[in-house]
Amino acid sequence: MRFLPRGLRARTTMAFALLALVLSITLSVVTYQLARWYLLDQREDLATQQVSINALVVRGLVAAGVAEREDVVERVRSLTNARSVLRIGDTWFASVVELTEERVPDGLRSEVADEGAAKQRVLINGAPYLLVGVELPSVDASYYEFAPLSEYERTLETLLAVLVVGASITTIGGAFAGRLASRRLMRPLRQVAGVAQAMSAGDLSRRLVVDDDRDLQPVATSFNEMAEGLEARIARELRFTADVSHELRTPLTAMASAVGLAQRAQLTGRAQFAIDVLDQQVDHLRRLTLELLEISRIDAGVAELEVDDVDVRQATLRTMAAAGVEATRLRCELGDETLHPLDRTRFERVLANLLENAERYAGGVTAVELERDDDGTLVVCVDDAGPGVPLEERVAIFGRFHRGNAEQPVDRPKGTGLGLSLVEEHARLHGGEAHVTDSPWGGARFVVTFPIPGPRSAS
Amino acid sequence: MGAIDDRVRNEERMGEHVMVADTVMLVEDDHAVRSLVRLLLEDEGLTVVEAATGTEAIDAFSRHAIDLVLLDIRLPGMNGFDVCRQLRRSSDVPIIMVTAQQDSHDVVAGLELGADDYVTKPFNDRELMARVRAQLRRRSGAVAAAATGPIRTSIVIGDLEIRPVEGRVLRDGEEIALTKTEFQLLNHLALHPNRLWSRDQLLEHVWGYAYQGDGRLVDTHIARLRAKVEPDPANPEIIQTVRGLGYRLSTTGR
Known part of the structure; x- marks a missing residue:
């Protein structure tokens, strides 16, 4: 479970809801407090007035010398339904059994004695009362009355419930408003995402529609400028690669042809040696140029993948035959499922480079293996008879022009130093990877994966 | 008239039991490549007709009996595709395109226009000759x-x-x-x-x-x-x- 939402929409919704919650809670608290203050104040005023009147009645009754003094509180009670306590001299009288002089706090008593009148809120058995006391000095008496406040508490409770429901509704409303607002906010963002995706999928001519929204305009404009720049750069890159390609290819073709021609002539030993060296060097330069151009096309992002259902077993056998590797070295674990969606030319180049690498540096290929992962990824392994690749070399070996400790064979033309880099680049174009590990039969094992291409991902 | 002359000459040689020399038209704008490849082809016993531009190629094709066309795609002015298209209107002569990039659209575009095969620059003499011979071998x-x-x-x-x-x-x-x-x-x-x-x-x-x-x-x-x-x-x-x-x-x- 995630507690913090990660999406912009979820966050906006959350922020709106929180804001609504805080606002409605504040509003509710203020409303409740004001209502409570107002209601209680009014009740106190009323109660105080009533007590003053009752106190006058009591004074009259006491002054008139009512025979039974208990009757005084009884009379007041029957007149006004007041729950009162009366002190005459040192004697206390109460109209209700549970509300006696013990319920009148000492503080209030002395306050009443000093000030002539006072009031205080008391809780009796959990019920709130306003206790108002009036000193009647002319008859040496004090009159106290308990005015119940519970009805007002109930009103306030109802009010509180209403406010809580109101706050909840406001919060939900806030979340809803946040969701609507975020959808509106997201619309231009989604547009940007759509265009960016189309661009990364190769449609470089896509642009954002610049509308007259003053806040969004600068974003759209700078996005489009960036797209413009990118398109121009890639076009420049492409043109440059094509130009370089053409400019290098023609002289190389001429050189290769010239050497080829010279090889047909009867030459003296020295001249023949010179021509042989030239032949090798021209061939090396030719391969180097082709591989560099291939890498620069991949770097420039203009290399295209032509994916087709390829019989990889057949393609592997064909490449092995071309490299002079016996067909018996192939261990194909694919069963009848020999088709795999990939770029045939690149697959064959990957394999050819690995075979050449094994032949050149590691005493030859011992096994070529084709198998499939659980998720359908094609895994190609090429094992060699060499000493293996030390751990610290295993990443570097795929670097461009990496010269490892492996001895350069004297009797074969030099490698270009780009073969393994290209293996990795071709694998990456397919969404796969290349690495080297130990072969179970000793020597090194080069592993290249070709996943099943999913629906084009944005990455 | 030139085409007829060539045919007559070839047939005369056939009559004399001399091996018929196949004629290759070499369309290439770079002078060095053109003259070197010409020599390589002549070494193989082939007759070579050179053309440096597309227009020259069309013109030469109408004047000579050509058995095979080696056609560079990158030509100034009328490019190799145009030449290929124009040749295919009237002829089924084998055409080998010379392209710059093996995995470019050029290859497919050329093949779709009716070229029979292609070689990629920079080629070496062995590659080129293998393709030329293969095309000529199965001419009939x-x-x-x-x-x-x-x-x-x-x-x-x-x-x-x-x-x-x-x-x-x-x-x-x-x-x-x-x-x-x-x-x-x-x-x-x-x-x-x-x-x-x-x-x-x-x-x-x-x-x-x-x-x-x-x-x-x-x-x-x-x-x-x-x-x-x-x-x-x-x-x-x-x-x-x-x-x-x-x-x-x-x-x-x-």
């Missing part, structure tokens, strides 16, 4: 048919009639214009009806390459062939694709 449909099996004068598939010896294909008696490679591809498939052929096998049997051809050669030629012989090229009935494996000529339709 009759030769290929003889090499792959007993000579049959007529193969009928539905309303198609293939005449291997004449190198012609007829539909309802009307001749369909095929290039030599297209014809040999069809002929090869027709000689072994309902048999599956992988791209590699077709490259070996029709183009004469082992392990070095490009599957796209087969695919584009199949597409061109279908466009010409299938009643509905989008839903081919005669030349069927076996997904991932290759092609097969069906005598029963779908």
Whole structure:
């Protein structure tokens, strides 16, 4: 479970809801407090007035010398339904059994004695009362009355419930408003995402529609400028690669042809040696140029993948035959499922480079293996008879022009130093990877994966 | 007049039991490459006609009897594609394109215009000669048919009639214009009806390459062939694709 939402929409919704919650809670608290203050104040005023009147009645009754003094509180009670306590001299009288002089706090008593009148809120058995006391000095008496406040508490409770429901509704409303607002906010963002995706999928001519929204305009404009720049750069890159390609290819073709021609002539030993060296060097330069151009096309992002259902077993056998590797070295674990969606030319180049690498540096290929992962990824392994690749070399070996400790064979033309880099680049174009590990039969094992291409991902 | 002169000369030599020298037209704008390749081709006993531009090529083609065209795509002015298109209007001469990039659209575009094969610059003399020889070797449909099996004068598939010896294909008696490679591809498939052929096998049997051809050669030629012989090229009935494996000529339709 995630507690913090990660999406912009979820966050906006959350922020709106929180804001609504805080606002409605504040509003509710203020409303409740004001209502409570107002209601209680009014009740106190009323109660105080009533007590003053009752106190006058009591004074009259006491002054008139009512025979039974208990009757005084009884009379007041029957007149006004007041729950009162009366002190005459040192004697206390109460109209209700549970509300006696013990319920009148000492503080209030002395306050009443000093000030002539006072009031205080008391809780009796959990019920709130306003206790108002009036000193009647002319008859040496004090009159106290308990005015119940519970009805007002109930009103306030109802009010509180209403406010809580109101706050909840406001919060939900806030979340809803946040969701609507975020959808509106997201619309231009989604547009940007759509265009960016189309661009990364190769449609470089896509642009954002610049509308007259003053806040969004600068974003759209700078996005489009960036797209413009990118398109121009890639076009420049492409043109440059094509130009370089053409400019290098023609002289190389001429050189290769010239050497080829010279090889047909009867030459003296020295001249023949010179021509042989030239032949090798021209061939090396030719391969180097082709591989560099291939890498620069991949770097420039203009290399295209032509994916087709390829019989990889057949393609592997064909490449092995071309490299002079016996067909018996192939261990194909694919069963009848020999088709795999990939770029045939690149697959064959990957394999050819690995075979050449094994032949050149590691005493030859011992096994070529084709198998499939659980998720359908094609895994190609090429094992060699060499000493293996030390751990610290295993990443570097795929670097461009990496010269490892492996001895350069004297009797074969030099490698270009780009073969393994290209293996990795071709694998990456397919969404796969290349690495080297130990072969179970000793020597090194080069592993290249070709996943099943999913629906084009944005990455 | 020039073309007739050449033919007369060739026939005269044939009469004298001198081997016929095939004529290659070399269309290439770079002077060094052109003169070197010319020498290489002449070393192989071939006659060479040079052209430095597209216009020169069209002009030279009309004046000489050309057996093979080696055509650079990058030419100033009229480019190689235009030349290819124009040549194909009137001729089934084998065309080998010279392209700059192996995996560029150039290759497919050229093949779709009717080129029979391609080489990529920078090529070396061995690569080039292998392709030139392969194209010249199977210049005549009759030769290929003889090499792959007993000579049959007529193969009928539905309303198609293939005449291997004449190198012609007829539909309802009307001749369909095929290039030599297209014809040999069809002929090869027709000689072994309902048999599956992988791209590699077709490259070996029709183009004469082992392990070095490009599957796209087969695919584009199949597409061109279908466009010409299938009643509905989008839903081919005669030349069927076996997904991932290759092609097969069906005598029963779908």
